[in-house]
Structures are given as structure tokens and as C-alpha cells.
Amino acid sequence: MQFNRRTGMLALCCSAAFAAFTSPLSWAQDYPTKPIHIVVPLPPGGSNDVLARVLGQKMSESFGQPVIVDNKPGAAGNIATAFMAKVEADGYNIAVAPNQTVAVNPVLYPKLPFNVNRDLTGITMMGRVPMVLVVSPDKVQATTVAELIALAKANPDKLTYASAGSGSPQHMAAEVFKSMTGTSITQIAYKGSAPALVDVLGGQVDVMFCPMNSALPHIRSGKLRALGTTGSKRVELLTNVPTIAETVPKYESDIWIGMVAPAKTPKAIINKLNAELRRSLALPDVQAKLAEQGIYAETSTPAEFTKLIADDQKRWAAVIKSANIKPE
Incomplete structure (x- = not known):
């Protein structure tokens, strides 16, 4: 009997020790023990990529492990999202998540091989990228948002705007603008923001809601005229440019970017990543680097x-239904 009691106690102690060693809290304390991959759903060079690389460097320094940026562009970001929905939920694959991929696409595309709300979980918001309503100065005489609205109303369907495709931030910002101002401006869709901007610069297209980092050099050179920004307040890099909301009350259509992980990632690891990303984003040198890019x-x-992801899905679902937007 004594032998059985001792054996039982030993087994109980071993079981408790094993449970502690394999508990999510233990994983988080040891995490990370190998390289972390940050998946970016868009090509290199844009705001999403900049955020991933700036923060990846800080994470690597803090964690003592390599942080590798994996660009997986294609299908409007759906390729990367599908990958994240199936990858192992151990904290070693996380993804940059702009509002297009996690808030617009899920309500724009009727059949996707994943469910964002079921398959992914938020880690943290990382930043906002205001867009700028710009016009070709050689082609469009409007110098203010009010003048552009008047011009569009006087010439329904004659003005054109460039977008990076159906459901892109440029597209959605324009559709919200049209809905709130009662204007009719024709979309010219491109496969990406870069070719869209080229044609606005060349005067082939009249208008564009352009990400700040892409628009700034051309605004400063005079090749584009900035009429308004899409956020709730003026931006430091363009203090003389009003917000669109100063003319169209409550208008807002920034790009926001966050970080997500597979839904079953241990909460303790999510919290550790959240703390590290928030620490990095509070650093003055990080904020300065991002601000240079309009982030x-x-x-x-x-x-x-x-x-935020769930709330924005509801918002964009209403816009998509109202404007009868279809995926390409």
C-alpha cells in the first residue's frame, strides 16, 4: 500500500511538472526560440511592407531571434490570408493586416477558402495611412474639394478616378465620397496603385485617392494638386491641406494596418507579441521613420x-451593397 501511495504521489508530481512545462504560459515565457515570419499580403515597397520591416528589426533585437518578412502578394491579399488561416498557430507566423484584406475582402468576395473572423485573431493595430484626394493640375481646374464636387455635379460621369482595383482602398474611398456628395465619377481600375498613379500623373485620369507616401513627392513637385486628406484630422506633412471632412462632414476613409495571427495561437503569445509591437511603435525613431512614409x-x-475588424466589415458591407460593387 505504501509503495502504491508513493508511486501515485510521484506520478502526480511528474504530471504537474509536465503540465507546467507544456502550458501556454510556459510557451510564452520561452517564446520565441526560432525565427518569426511576418507575412505581408502585398508586394515590397508599400506601407504594409515598410511597417513589417521596421518593426521586424525591432522585434529581432528584442527577442534575439531573426524576424523574416515574407511577401505573399496576389488575389487582392487573399493568398496571404488563406495561408495564415491554415498555418500552425504557434506564434511563428504572423501577418500584416490592412483593412482591405480583413475588413473589405471578407464582405466583397462571396466565396473564400477562409473565414477571417473564425480563422484569425487580432494582435494589435499598428498604424493609419491617410490618403490624399489629388487631381491632375493640367486637366482639372478644381483647387478645393467644394470646387471638385461642383465640377462633378455639372459634368456627371465625365470625370474619372483611378483605383488599384475593386475593393482597394482607393476604390472604397471614392465610393464613400461619391455617396456622401451625390456625385457620379467614373472608376478606371488598374492592377495596382502604381500604374493608377502613373496615369493620373500623365493626365489620362482626372482624380485619385492616393496613399500619402505615394502622393507626397508629386504634390511637392507640383505634378499633383492635393485637395483634401481622408482622415479625421489634418496631417503634419500636409498641414495646409484640409481634410475632406471639413467640406463633407463625417467623411473618413483612411487605410489602417494591424497585425494578426491564426485564431488558435495561445493567448499568452498573443499578449507577448502585443506588448512587443506596442513597445516598438512607441519608440521615437520608429515613429519618425514611419511618419516619413506618411504612416x-x-x-x-x-x-x-x-x-475593429468586425465593425469595419459591417461598414464596408453597407458601402458595397449600396454601390453594387462586385469583385473583379
Whole structure:
């Protein structure tokens, strides 16, 4: 009997020790023990890529492990999202998540091989990228948002705007603008933001809602005229340019970018990643690097970011239905 009692106690102690060693908290304390991959759903060079590389460097320094940026562009970001929905939920694959991929695409595309709300979970909001409403100065005489609205109303369907394709931030910003101003401006869709901008610069297209980092050099050179920014407040890099909301009350259509992980990633690891990303985004040198690209750091709790995704899906679903937007 004594032998059985001792054996049982030993087994119980071993079981407790094993449970502690394999618990999610233990994983988080040891994490990371190998390279972390940050998946970016768009090509190199844009705001999503800049955020991933700047923060990846800081994470590597803090964690003592390599942080590798994996660009997986294609299908409007759906290729990367599908990959994240199936990858192992161990914290070693996380993804940059702009609003297009996690808030617009899920309500734009009727059949996707994943469910964002079921398969992914938020880590943190990382930043916002205001867009700028720009016009070709040689082709469009409007110098203010009010003048552009008047011009569009006087010439329905004659003005054109460039977008990076159906469901892109440029497209959605324009559709919200048209809905709120009662204007009719014709979309010219391109396969990406770069070719769209080229044709606005060349005067082939009249108008574009352009990401700040892409528009700035051309605004400064005089090749584009900035009429308004899409955020709720003026941006430091263009203090003389009003927000569109100063003319069209409550208008807002920034690009926001966050970080997500597979839904079953241990909460302790999510919290550790959240703390590290928020620490990095608060650093003055990081904020300065991002601001140079027109990216404004903004963070959140995991729950807040997950809620933002769900709330924005409802918002864009209403816009898509109202404007009868179809995927390409």
C-alpha cells in the first residue's frame, strides 16, 4: 500500500511538472526560440511592407531571434490570408493586416477558402495611412474639394478616378465620397496603385485617392494638386491641406494596418507579441521613420483590434451593397 501511495504521489508530481512545462504560459515565457515570419499580403515597397520591416528589426533585437518578412502578394491579399488561416498557430507566423484584406475582402468576395473572423485573431493595430484626394493640375481646374464636387455635379460621369482595383482602398474611398456628395465619377481600375498613379500623373485620369507616401513627392513637385486628406484630422506633412471632412462632414476613409495571427495561437503569445509591437511603435525613431512614409503609429489591445475588424466589415458591407460593387 505504501509503495502504491508513493508511486501515485510521484506520478502526480511528474504530471504537474509536465503540465507546467507544456502550458501556454510556459510557451510564452520561452517564446520565441526560432525565427518569426511576418507575412505581408502585398508586394515590397508599400506601407504594409515598410511597417513589417521596421518593426521586424525591432522585434529581432528584442527577442534575439531573426524576424523574416515574407511577401505573399496576389488575389487582392487573399493568398496571404488563406495561408495564415491554415498555418500552425504557434506564434511563428504572423501577418500584416490592412483593412482591405480583413475588413473589405471578407464582405466583397462571396466565396473564400477562409473565414477571417473564425480563422484569425487580432494582435494589435499598428498604424493609419491617410490618403490624399489629388487631381491632375493640367486637366482639372478644381483647387478645393467644394470646387471638385461642383465640377462633378455639372459634368456627371465625365470625370474619372483611378483605383488599384475593386475593393482597394482607393476604390472604397471614392465610393464613400461619391455617396456622401451625390456625385457620379467614373472608376478606371488598374492592377495596382502604381500604374493608377502613373496615369493620373500623365493626365489620362482626372482624380485619385492616393496613399500619402505615394502622393507626397508629386504634390511637392507640383505634378499633383492635393485637395483634401481622408482622415479625421489634418496631417503634419500636409498641414495646409484640409481634410475632406471639413467640406463633407463625417467623411473618413483612411487605410489602417494591424497585425494578426491564426485564431488558435495561445493567448499568452498573443499578449507577448502585443506588448512587443506596442513597445516598438512607441519608440521615437520608429515613429519618425514611419511618419516619413506618411504612416502614423496607432496601437490597441488584441480585443480592440479584433473588434475593429468586425465593425469595419459591417461598414464596408453597407458601402458595397449600396454601390453594387462586385469583385473583379
